[in-house]
Amino acid sequence: MSDVPAGLPKAWTKMLEGLKNWSRIYSPWAIHFNSGSCNGCDIEILATLTPRYDVERFGIKLQGSPRHADVLICTGPVTLQARDRLKRVYDQMPDPKFVIAVGSCATSGGVFQGCYNVVGGIDQVIPVNAFIPGCPPRPEAIIDGVVKLLGSLQQKKVAEKTG
Amino acid sequence: MSMDISPLLKMLVFPGGLTLIALGLLYEYIDRKLVARFQNRVGPRVLQPLADTIKLLAKEEVIPAGVIPLFFVSLPIIAMAGALTAGLYIPLAGFAPSFSLPGDLIITVFLLGLLTICIGLAGANTADRFSLLGATRTLTQLFSYEAPFLLALLCPAILADSWQISIVDTSVTGHVWLALPLFIGFFVAVIGLMGKLELAPFDAPEAESEIVAGALTEYSGRGLALFRLGKDVELVIGITLVSAFYLGGLSNPLEFLLKTLGLLVVVAALQALFARLRIDQVVGLWWRIGALLALLQLLIVVILKGVIL
Numbered sequence: 001m002s003d004v005p006a007g008l009p010k011a012w013t014k015m016l017e018g019l020k021n022w023s024r025i026y027s028p029w030a031i032h033f034n035s036g037s038c039n040g041c042d043i044e045i046l047a048t049l050t051p052r053y054d055v056e057r058f059g060i061k062l063q064g065s066p067r068h069a070d071v072l073i074c075t076g077p078v079t080l081q082a083r084d085r086l087k088r089v090y091d092q093m094p095d096p097k098f099v100i101a102v103g104s105c106a107t108s109g110g111v112f113q114g115c116y117n118v119v120g121g122i123d124q125v126i127p128v129n130a131f132i133p134g135c136p137p138r139p140e141a142i143i144d145g146v147v148k149l150l151g152s153l154q155q156k157k158v159a160e161k162t163g
Numbered sequence: 164m165s166m167d168i169s170p171l172l173k174m175l176v177f178p179g180g181l182t183l184i185a186l187g188l189l190y191e192y193i194d195r196k197l198v199a200r201f202q203n204r205v206g207p208r209v210l211q212p213l214a215d216t217i218k219l220l221a222k223e224e225v226i227p228a229g230v231i232p233l234f235f236v237s238l239p240i241i242a243m244a245g246a247l248t249a250g251l252y253i254p255l256a257g258f259a260p261s262f263s264l265p266g267d268l269i270i271t272v273f274l275l276g277l278l279t280i281c282i283g284l285a286g287a288n289t290a291d292r293f294s295l296l297g298a299t300r301t302l303t304q305l306f307s308y309e310a311p312f313l314l315a316l317l318c319p320a321i322l323a324d325s326w327q328i329s330i331v332d333t334s335v336t337g338h339v340w341l342a343l344p345l346f347i348g349f350f351v352a353v354i355g356l357m358g359k360l361e362l363a364p365f366d367a368p369e370a371e372s373e374i375v376a377g378a379l380t381e382y383s384g385r386g387l388a389l390f391r392l393g394k395d396v397e398l399v400i401g402i403t404l405v406s407a408f409y410l411g412g413l414s415n416p417l418e419f420l421l422k423t424l425g426l427l428v429v430v431a432a433l434q435a436l437f438a439r440l441r442i443d444q445v446v447g448l449w450w451r452i453g454a455l456l457a458l459l460q461l462l463i464v465v466i467l468k469g470v471i472l
């Protein structure tokens with residue numbers, strides 16, 4: 001009696017899950033964090049947000065506050081200075097959250113690999129859902145990465161259904 | 164059934180509750196789409212606002228350290244309730260308001276203001292400096308546009324000899340649109356509406372490039388969804404009010420759609436046209452120009468009414 005959701009018919013729960021998943025795929029709000037990038041990747045991300053590529057048609061919206069965001073778009077290698085900040089921004093985001101690492105540096109440390117002040121790629125500090133390689137990746141590549149990430153959500157849904 | 168369920172239906176389905184929320188989401192979509200088209204973009208999909216809302220509702224709600232949890236949780240609900248209640252007094256979709264009493268114009272404007280006050284308080288409740296700045300700006304802006312906006316809405320009310328929305332609405336129906344003779348008042352009302360909704364030139368309180376997300380920076384999930392929904396509802400109510408008063412009344416659903424959507428196009432165009440004003444510019448604009456214009460219009464209305472009638 002006390003546990004109402006468990007008492008719901010299975011079809012309902014499934015429908016609600018589907019609705020939630022649909023809304024997540026439909027409306028990924030992003031926040032952009034630069035953890036030590038050379039700014040090349042950031043310029044490409046800004047280019048992605050310009051009217052020419054218009055990501056609002058996918059529902060992607062750049063948010064200022066980590067509390068509002070679903071997707072953390074990281075650029076650049078993680079420097080020792082940025083490590084704690086990156087972690088904090090990640091922790092501030094409410095669940096469910098996703099991380100996209102944009103650029104070779106964010107993937108592996110890139111040209112900054114092995115520098116005295118660099119920890120390495122983003123995945124050394126926080127879990128990453130999608131890597132977008134390139135130095136810097138073109139806006140098309142970034143959009144493709146986001147779409148692939150959303151597509152993986154869709155697949156999870158299908159897997160849940162069959163499983 | 165001996166119990167009369169029609170007030171309940173009125174509150175939950177039409178015109179309160181569901182209809183208002185659905186219309187709010189639709190109008191938010193149209194507004195965003197229009198702005199996008201004006202900026203030469205494709206713009207969002209039709210169900211975008213709905214998806215945003217559902218997603219936010221399904222998200223985790225973080226209650227940050229340093230807030231009073233009771234206020235943090237209840238303020239969005241109060242804001243949403245205020246906005247929805249205001250919907251009961253307006254001629255939504257061209258039908259007569261479901262509740263009508265003398266002076267409900269003031270109640271409606273106050274209930275719309277309640278939303279803004281809640282946003283301000285919500286910002287002031289958190290310990291985050293961006294929220295505090297946003298809250299200060301929200302409340303400062305509230306004090307600057309509220310008076311001129313109300314004065315602008317009072318002009319048609321004075322002509323109709325009543326502060327009751329439904330009476331004003333029926334009295335202006337069939338006459339020449341008040342926006343033509345009272346163009347100053349119409350101008351102030353439209354700009355005031357944009358200030359109230361914190362749309363583009365007046366969006367200093369949530370300037371994402373300066374203060375993250377303003378008063379709502381710390382809100383995630385449900386609270387944010389409710390505030391956004393409240394804003395959407397406020398958009399519908401504000402546009403309905405202004406078009407009922409200044410665009411010759413709303414007497415049927417078709418007229419309602421045409422007039423409110425027409426007004427929405429104007430609002431969206433203004434949004435796309437102007438860059439953000441600084442908060443001191445906003446206050447200066449309202450008190451130096453807006454309030455004076457509204458008073459001038461009021462004076463003209465009162466004098467003309469005395470001379471002609």
Ligand code: SF4
Pocket residue numbers: 036037038039040041075076077102103104105106110111134135136
């Ligand atoms: S991937 Fe290339 S453009 Fe991007 S931060 Fe590294 S060096 Fe700069």
